[in-house]
Amino acid sequence: MALRILQGLLPFLFILGLSPLLVGLINKQKALLTGRTGAPIWQPYYELIRLSRKETIYAKTASFVSRLAPVVVFSAVLIAGFMLPVGYTRPLLSFNGDIVVFAYLLGLARFFQIIGAMDIGSSFEGMGAAREATFAVFAEPIYFFTIGSLAFVSGYTSLYEIYLSIRLDNPSSLVFIIVSSISAFFLMVTECSRMPVDDPNTHLELTMIHEVMILDNSGVDLFLYQYSSYIKIMIYGIYEVLFFNPFGMQNQWLGFSLFIVLLLLLSTIVAWVETMIARLKMKNVPQYLLFATAIGILDLLIYTFVK
Amino acid sequence: MTPLAVQNHQPFSTGDIPILPVKEFEESLRGELLTQARMIGLFGLESKGQETTVIAVLARPLKSAIDLIGTKFSSAKNSYKTFADIFPQTHYFECELAENHQIIPEGHPWLRPVRKQTICGQELYSPYRMEGEEVHEVAVGPIHAGVIEPGHFRFQCHGELVYHLEIILGYQHRGIEKLLLKASPYQQNILCESIAGDTVIGHSMAYALAVEALSNTSVSLRTQVLRAISEELERIAMHISGLVGIANDIGYAIGSASYGRLRTLVINSTALLCGSRYGRGFIVPGGLQFDPTEQLINAMKENLQVVYDDVRAINEVMFGSSSVLGRLDHTGTVEKEWAQSVGMVGPAARACGLDTDTRSQFPYGAYKYTHLPLITLSSCDVFARARIRALEIEESFRFIFDQLENLPSSSIRNQLDSILSDSGVVSLTEGWRGEIAHCAFTDSNGAWKRYKIKDPSFNNWYGLGLALRSEAISDFPLCNKSFDLSYSGHDL
Numbered sequence: 001m002a003l004r005i006l007q008g009l010l011p012f013l014f015i016l017g018l019s020p021l022l023v024g025l026i027n028k029q030k031a032l033l034t035g036r037t038g039a040p041i042w043q044p045y046y047e048l049i050r051l052s053r054k055e056t057i058y059a060k061t062a063s064f065v066s067r068l069a070p071v072v073v074f075s076a077v078l079i080a081g082f083m084l085p086v087g088y089t090r091p092l093l094s095f096n097g098d099i100v101v102f103a104y105l106l107g108l109a110r111f112f113q114i115i116g117a118m119d120i121g122s123s124f125e126g127m128g129a130a131r132e133a134t135f136a137v138f139a140e141p142i143y144f145f146t147i148g149s150l151a152f153v154s155g156y157t158s159l160y161e162i163y164l165s166i167r168l169d170n171p172s173s174l175v176f177i178i179v180s181s182i183s184a185f186f187l188m189v190t191e192c193s194r195m196p197v198d199d200p201n202t203h204l205e206l207t208m209i210h211e212v213m214i215l216d217n218s219g220v221d222l223f224l225y226q227y228s229s230y231i232k233i234m235i236y237g238i239y240e241v242l243f244f245n246p247f248g249m250q251n252q253w254l255g256f257s258l259f260i261v262l263l264l265l266l267s268t269i270v271a272w273v274e275t276m277i278a279r280l281k282m283k284n285v286p287q288y289l290l291f292a293t294a295i296g297i298l299d300l301l302i303y304t305f306v307k
Numbered sequence: 308m309t310p311l312a313v314q315n316h317q318p319f320s321t322g323d324i325p326i327l328p329v330k331e332f333e334e335s336l337r338g339e340l341l342t343q344a345r346m347i348g349l350f351g352l353e354s355k356g357q358e359t360t361v362i363a364v365l366a367r368p369l370k371s372a373i374d375l376i377g378t379k380f381s382s383a384k385n386s387y388k389t390f391a392d393i394f395p396q397t398h399y400f401e402c403e404l405a406e407n408h409q410i411i412p413e414g415h416p417w418l419r420p421v422r423k424q425t426i427c428g429q430e431l432y433s434p435y436r437m438e439g440e441e442v443h444e445v446a447v448g449p450i451h452a453g454v455i456e457p458g459h460f461r462f463q464c465h466g467e468l469v470y471h472l473e474i475i476l477g478y479q480h481r482g483i484e485k486l487l488l489k490a491s492p493y494q495q496n497i498l499c500e501s502i503a504g505d506t507v508i509g510h511s512m513a514y515a516l517a518v519e520a521l522s523n524t525s526v527s528l529r530t531q532v533l534r535a536i537s538e539e540l541e542r543i544a545m546h547i548s549g550l551v552g553i554a555n556d557i558g559y560a561i562g563s564a565s566y567g568r569l570r571t572l573v574i575n576s577t578a579l580l581c582g583s584r585y586g587r588g589f590i591v592p593g594g595l596q597f598d599p600t601e602q603l604i605n606a607m608k609e610n611l612q613v614v615y616d617d618v619r620a621i622n623e624v625m626f627g628s629s630s631v632l633g634r635l636d637h638t639g640t641v642e643k644e645w646a647q648s649v650g651m652v653g654p655a656a657r658a659c660g661l662d663t664d665t666r667s668q669f670p671y672g673a674y675k676y677t678h679l680p681l682i683t684l685s686s687c688d689v690f691a692r693a694r695i696r697a698l699e700i701e702e703s704f705r706f707i708f709d710q711l712e713n714l715p716s717s718s719i720r721n722q723l724d725s726i727l728s729d730s731g732v733v734s735l736t737e738g739w740r741g742e743i744a745h746c747a748f749t750d751s752n753g754a755w756k757r758y759k760i761k762d763p764s765f766n767n768w769y770g771l772g773l774a775l776r777s778e779a780i781s782d783f784p785l786c787n788k789s790f791d792l793s794y795s796g797h798d799l
Contacts, residue, residue: 033560033561034560034561034564034565035564035568036564123443123444123445123446124445126443127445127467127780130466199558201558202556202558203452203453204452204556204784205447205452206445206447206780206781206783206784207556207781207782207783207784207785274560275560275561276560276561276628277559277628277630278558278559278562278628278630278631278634279557279559279634280630280633280634281634281638281779281782282467282782283779284633
């Protein structure tokens with residue numbers, strides 16, 4: 001009983017507690033790669049604490065949507081996070097068909113973020129919202145083609161069971177792991193507004209996608225937005241890393257350690273990409289995303305051949 | 308009547324400038340512009356009662372000559388037929404003249420204020436605006452995110468696509484030209500250093516050369532060489548800083564970190580020369596304030612050698628990275644013909660294949676004796692404007708190392724003679740941003756009557772507007788940085 005409670009608490013604590021740390025790690029490694037000392041890895045926590053203490057100010061033109069949006073975004077992202085297994089444990093929420101719910105919970109979060117941005121009526125935020133909406137159209141197929149083809153292969157429709165079904169003894173799984181993890185990485189950088197799709201460090205409103213949508217938010221609202229963006233990185237990080245889980249599935253503790261190591265490795269890869277690669281031209285982003293979708297389609301092709 | 312032709316830094320008597328009736332002035336100026344002359348000034352020289360004397364200054368690069376021609380406007384007849392409808396390069400100069408002296412260019416396609424809010428007594432200026440259901444307007448500034456100068460940008464967009472960008476400046480107008488007339492010689496030097504904080508050497512050099520020309524003072528060879536070295540140091544530092552900005556704007560962290568680190572070493576080398584990292588107080592009329600010792604020169608050489616080696620390595624990495632090239636290529640293109648017709652100058656013009664470089668076309672100081680290769684590129688986009696910086700940095704280093712090897716030894720400061728009365732001089736220098744023009748005129752006592760300054764930004768702001776045509780609005784910051792123009796240099 002006690003173990004089960006612990007197992008239930010683990011994903012909760014992991015996702016809520018450690019997602020800022022993952023961002024801190026990425027930023028720290030990025031700084032180190034460019035020869036700087038960088039902010040401490042705890043910096044995202046300090047940011048969150050600072051924001052939570054600040055006063056929340058609303059624009060004169062803001063309606064109830066602006067007040068509602070941050071809460072909806074945060075809750076939707078958090079619930080989606082609970083559908084993913086952390087390491088080997090069974091997730092808090094797991095049922096047949098949750099791959100669709102997972103996608104559209106994040107879709108709901110995006111929708112509210114977009115209307116929250118449009119609600120203010122600033123031209124900058126309108127531009128950001130338009131970009132977010134456009135790129136979402138190209139990002140969604142990536143998710144469904146990667147996880148969807150795995151669902152086809154395994155016959156399961158729950159994220160946990162799909163991941164469990166990846167077996168090393170099946171040679172086609174190996175191909176799936178490689179191919180899916182590539183498109184999952186593309187999905188991650190798009191959804192989490194990282195390079196080369198969006199630049200989290202820029203101060204230029206005209207080039208931003210995610211950052212420009214939260215320009216007019218402050219205090220607790222900004223806290224919720226920032227926290228949900230940290231959680232999103234954690235979610236997509238887990239989503240990516242779990243493809244490699246079969247290597248550690250045999251042993252729970254080994255599986256969990258491997259899971260952590262892979263997450264750290266992923267943060268290094270993200271930091272490396274952000275240092276070494278320039279951002280894409282905005283008009284080339286759809287091409288970049290379609291490439292990832294094409295990889296996803298490759299998954300389905302592999303499936304038909306294997307079958 | 309032929310215009311008065313002088314050379315760069317050659318003093319002339321104000322009376323020698325032909326003052327023609329307006330009609331003939333128009334014809335003569337039109338003839339000049341038709342034969343590839345580039346306007347570098349159109350300004351009122353003096354106002355006596357109802358009459359205003361206006362001087363046009365034109366550069367003739369092929370002959371290394373500068374043509375001057377004048378006319379008189381009275382309050383009864385204060386208009387002329389515009390040139391801007393055929394020669395867009397005069398557009399902004401005509402606006403400036405209209406703003407300052409209420410002299411109206413008839414038929415001007417786009418009469419708009421340069422530094423103020425109204426022009427020629429018209430009502431408050433409102434920017435050009437596109438109408439339509441799906442058109443939207445984005446206004447940026449004058450307060451910006453990040454630490455930059457104030458300027459207002461108005462985009463007329465259709466989705467992400469920019470149809471028109473209007474740039475409204477003037478927030479930094481300090482009245483430098485007027486301040487200069489009242490200031491003491493010491494203050495004048497400081498004022499000229501402050502025209503644009505990033506072109507200290509360029510402007511103070513133009514000022515010093517103008518004063519020296521008008522007082523018939525010659526400076527020693529050592530002075531000339533050290534001045535050229537300091538100017539090239541400024542060019543290197545600011546070009547590196549431009550590359551930092553470009554790398555930063557495209558999110559290329561390794562590039563911005565590496566270039567950023569190196570710029571410090573370069574401006575520290577300038578500090579070795581004169582104690583100021585931006586070169587303040589180094590160049591004064593008559594020579595230099597400080598003479599570097601052998602020890603300082605060696606320290607400088609060591610510094611610069613480090614930067615030279617590293618810069619070449621980073622250039623190779625940055626311009627060899629496919630993701631960087633993919634971002635820069637075909638972004639913010641200004642056709643060569645456009646660049647020429649709006650009269651762009653400096654690296655931005657050279658990136659469009661125009662061979663405008665004051666150092667080789669109107670050589671002055673040490674550039675008379677040592678030739679710096681003129682680099683042009685033909686792709687006219689952000690890539691060309693970034694690449695030309697990288698190439699010019701390397702050339703400037705070679706020049707500096709060459710000059711430091713055999714630095715002539717002589718005194719660094721000569722006494723100024725008294726300044727010629729009723730005379731004028733056109734002083735052109737090549738700042739890192741392009742051609743700087745100081746046109747100085749004295750009255751019968753040898754005091755300034757008119758001191759007209761043109762920063763290269765004055766020519767190039769319009770080019771930035773053109774670069775954004777049919778470009779994505781998200782590319783604006785990158786295009787802006789690739790031009791890297793001065794707000795205060797424009798606003799004066």
